[in-house]
Amino acid sequence: MPMVNAALVESFDEPPHFRSVPAPEAGPGQEPVDVLAVGVHPATRGIAAGKHYTSPKKLPALAGADAVVRRADGSLGYVMVMGAGSLAERIVVDSAAVIPVPDGADPALLAATMNPALSSWAALRTRVPFQAGQAVLVHGATGNAGSMAVKVAKHLGAGRVIAAGRNRARLDELTAEGADDIVQLTPDEDATAAALAGAAAEVDVVLDYVWGPPTELAMRAVLGARTQHTRLLDWVQIGGTGGDAITLSGHALRSNAFRVLGSGFGSVETQVMQREFTELVAAIAAGGMAVRPHPFPLDQVEAAWAHQDAPGERTVILL
Numbered sequence: 001m002p003m004v005n006a007a008l009v010e011s012f013d014e015p016p017h018f019r020s021v022p023a024p025e026a027g028p029g030q031e032p033v034d035v036l037a038v039g040v041h042p043a044t045r046g047i048a049a050g051k052h053y054t055s056p057k058k059l060p061a062l063a064g065a066d067a068v069v070r071r072a073d074g075s076l077g078y079v080m081v082m083g084a085g086s087l088a089e090r091i092v093v094d095s096a097a098v099i100p101v102p103d104g105a106d107p108a109l110l111a112a113t114m115n116p117a118l119s120s121w122a123a124l125r126t127r128v129p130f131q132a133g134q135a136v137l138v139h140g141a142t143g144n145a146g147s148m149a150v151k152v153a154k155h156l157g158a159g160r161v162i163a164a165g166r167n168r169a170r171l172d173e174l175t176a177e178g179a180d181d182i183v184q185l186t187p188d189e190d191a192t193a194a195a196l197a198g199a200a201a202e203v204d205v206v207l208d209y210v211w212g213p214p215t216e217l218a219m220r221a222v223l224g225a226r227t228q229h230t231r232l233l234d235w236v237q238i239g240g241t242g243g244d245a246i247t248l249s250g251h252a253l254r255s256n257a258f259r260v261l262g263s264g265f266g267s268v269e270t271q272v273m274q275r276e277f278t279e280l281v282a283a284i285a286a287g288g289m290a291v292r293p294h295p296f297p298l299d300q301v302e303a304a305w306a307h308q309d310a311p312g313e314r315t316v317i318l319l
């Protein structure tokens with residue numbers, strides 16, 4: 001039986017292990033592809049820890065949630081497989097789900113950048129009626145997805161982007177990278193609320209990577225300072241670095257034209273996602289939107305899992 005090297009989740013309490021597994025066989029509508037690079041994103045880690053809504057129901061299971069792959073005709077592609085797993089030298093994928101990648105694109109850079117960048121791209125392009133010229137608050141802008149959100153919002157025509165986050169040095173870098181205004185989120189709740197109210201009271205969209213108590217504070221601050229109450233405000237939940245739940249008052253929902261919705265795997269039609277991500281891959285390959293890859297070989301998958309990324313960097317496993 002032909003075998004391939006892979007990274008297997010054998011227990012949700014341990015990092016994936018380097019193993020040899022039987023090469024997969026393609027079913028109808030599927031094709032085998034060679035995996036070149038796999039990003040180790042927060043969702044990738046969450047899935048492998050049994051904490052994500054797409055985590056496998058049975059173990060052992062392949063680790064990895066997305067991949068840059070080479071098809072049999074030599075062309076490159078990007079696939080997002082979530083809990084189905086991508087960390088093996090060879091996997092089978094649905095042919096219709098392969099997003100074309102331009103020749104000459106850097107697989108490691110794409111594997112590092114796609115997942116953080118697609119979160120804001122999908123939100124602005126498919127979840128809200130975002131229009132060029134509108135104002136966007138990125139809540140939690142100092143992580144990779146939030147930083148990409150600043151660039152993506154600008155790329156898609158935002159008139160004003162406000163970056164809010166904890167890390168002051170990273171916020172200053174974001175100013176140089178296109179943010180029109182920054183708000184530092186500090187333990188001083190009154191100062192944070194005042195800064196959010198001053199900078200973001202009249203935004204059209206909030207891209208929220210934090211959630212939890214910091215979002216409760218931010219919602220109170222922004223809604224309380226809003227003067228154009230019937231101007232639509234879409235607050236999009238994308239990440240949960242600050243917690244998975246909030247308490248939302250009915251008053252907040254009634255006092256302004258205010259909508260709360262989420263954006264992620266499961267909330268967007270596959271075909272729509274394919275179309276949008278083809279455009280995003282091309283935009284990343286063209287340059288100007290990049291997360292720095294921190295590479296590990298597949299046989300060091302446990303070390304890759306233990307590595308903590310510096311701001312602006314993402315662990316990538318190269319096969």
Ligand SMILES: NC(=O)c1ccc[n+]([C@@H]2O[C@H](COP(=O)([O-])OP(=O)(O)OC[C@H]3O[C@@H](n4cnc5c(N)ncnc54)[C@H](OP(=O)(O)O)[C@@H]3O)[C@@H](O)[C@H]2O)c1
Nearest residue numbers: 042119142143144145146166167238239240241242263264
């Ligand atoms: N729905 C989607 O489509 C989608 C796609 C990609 C990512 N995500 C989610 O988005 C989130 C961020 O992902 P990422 O790739 O940016 O991860 P990342 O690069 O690891 O960044 C996470 C950042 O969160 C910040 N943070 C942590 N706790 C915080 C808090 N209490 N308040 C404010 N900021 C806090 C930290 O920045 P500081 O230390 O500088 O504050 C950290 O750098 C994750 O929850 C991820 O699962 C969702």
